[in-house]
Amino acid sequence: MSQHFLLTAKARSLSVREVFTLGDEAAFELFRELRWGKGEEVVCPECGVVERHWFLPSRRQWRCKACAHTFSVTSGTLFAHHKLPLRVYLGAVAIYTNAVKGLSALQMCRDLGVQYKSAFVLMHKLRESLIVQREETPLSGEVEMDGAYVGGHVRPQNKKEERLDRRLAENQSPDKRCILVMREKRPRGDEASAPGGAGRTLSFVIRRENQADVGTLARRFIAPGTSISAEESDAYDLLHGHFPMHRVNHACEYRADDGTTNNQAECYFARFRRMEIGQTHKFGLRYLEWTLDPDPHDGRYTLYMSYLLRQGRRVRHVGLDEHLCGLFSEREWMSAIRHAGFKPRRLPYDHSTWERHAHVMFIGIKPG
Numbered sequence: 001m002s003q004h005f006l007l008t009a010k011a012r013s014l015s016v017r018e019v020f021t022l023g024d025e026a027a028f029e030l031f032r033e034l035r036w037g038k039g040e041e042v043v044c045p046e047c048g049v050v051e052r053h054w055f056l057p058s059r060r061q062w063r064c065k066a067c068a069h070t071f072s073v074t075s076g077t078l079f080a081h082h083k084l085p086l087r088v089y090l091g092a093v094a095i096y097t098n099a100v101k102g103l104s105a106l107q108m109c110r111d112l113g114v115q116y117k118s119a120f121v122l123m124h125k126l127r128e129s130l131i132v133q134r135e136e137t138p139l140s141g142e143v144e145m146d147g148a149y150v151g152g153h154v155r156p157q158n159k160k161e162e163r164l165d166r167r168l169a170e171n172q173s174p175d176k177r178c179i180l181v182m183r184e185k186r187p188r189g190d191e192a193s194a195p196g197g198a199g200r201t202l203s204f205v206i207r208r209e210n211q212a213d214v215g216t217l218a219r220r221f222i223a224p225g226t227s228i229s230a231e232e233s234d235a236y237d238l239l240h241g242h243f244p245m246h247r248v249n250h251a252c253e254y255r256a257d258d259g260t261t262n263n264q265a266e267c268y269f270a271r272f273r274r275m276e277i278g279q280t281h282k283f284g285l286r287y288l289e290w291t292l293d294p295d296p297h298d299g300r301y302t303l304y305m306s307y308l309l310r311q312g313r314r315v316r317h318v319g320l321d322e323h324l325c326g327l328f329s330e331r332e333w334m335s336a337i338r339h340a341g342f343k344p345r346r347l348p349y350d351h352s353t354w355e356r357h358a359h360v361m362f363i364g365i366k367p368g
């Protein structure tokens with residue numbers, strides 16, 4: 001019987017013990033190698049010149065031969081201006097990446113022996129770097145899609161007669177979000193290094209599982225011709241026009257007769273839910289990455305403003321405003337002002353620091 005991948009030596013590539021037994025010099029060398037490779041040449045973050053720049057051993061810094069800028073191994077990275085020894089940051093990376101079901105900043109601060117705020121900021125920097133460097137080329141082969149709802153828990157009232165029916169849309173919190181996941185399925189190989197399972201995963205935060213968002217994201221992040229598996233929600237129905245689709249109805253079966261499952265997407269959410277229950281306990285809206293531009297080439301965005309009216313502790317009304325914002329042509333502005341019942345006028349808008357007549361403003365005049 002072959003060994004499970006997670007029990008093999010390959011799955012233990014980053015150990016906290018090894019990191020913390022590194023001396024200052026070894027930690028510095030490791031950082032250097034991770035950033036610029038094994039050679040003598042390093043890259044100036046100021047001007048980008050690759051050279052054997054002058055090394056200042058006492059300060060462990062380099063001076064650029066091209067622009068004379070002084071830089072360290074962490075300059076221009078998220079560890080720049082660090083105050084703790086480098087091995088503590090390596091330790092943080094090891095602890096963070098090994099905690100596959102998430103980790104709280106409180107636990108990290110106890111493990112590293114640093115203040116809570118330091119651990120909190122450090123973990124957010126690691127998360128930011130993950131999202132900034134996310135590989136977003138389209139997924140291909142076989143892809144599974146699924147959604148799960150997080151956040152916006154409405155706490156039931158103490159007295160039964162005061163409790164709201166939380167299944168109704170008007171009683172749900174506007175903070176609720178849907179995490180949509182797309183996961184590449186990796187074909188199972190013969191060797192232990194190709195254990196099947198999942199390849200690349202992309203996740204997105206959307207308001208709810210719906211055809212418009214699912215369609216836009218699928219066309220942008222999934223290559224044409226990719227076969228997609230999804231469950232029976234009608235949010236995936238329109239994808240049939242663009243991709244070869246396989247559906248599995250989870251109300252009746254976990255595996256359709258044609259062999260379709262959504263197991264890799266489910267597996268992602270299984271870990272995700274364990275993070276929610278065991279580590280974060282809840283998801284605050286502000287910690288979800290929820291700014292997403294479905295079409296990066298247009299000049300507009302939709303701003304949603306949701307508000308809660310409370311009476312005492314009771315939610316009386318939940319409202320949602322939708323505003324279309326962005327850059328519009330002059331013609332569109334004029335027609336919008338006219339459409340609102342005003343007479344549009346175009347005036348020069350000058351300022352002492354601007355070039356003359358470089359800007360204009362539009363005003364709407366109330367008729368009569």
Ligand SMILES: [Zn+2]
Nearest residue numbers: 044047064067
């Ligand atoms: Zn330089």
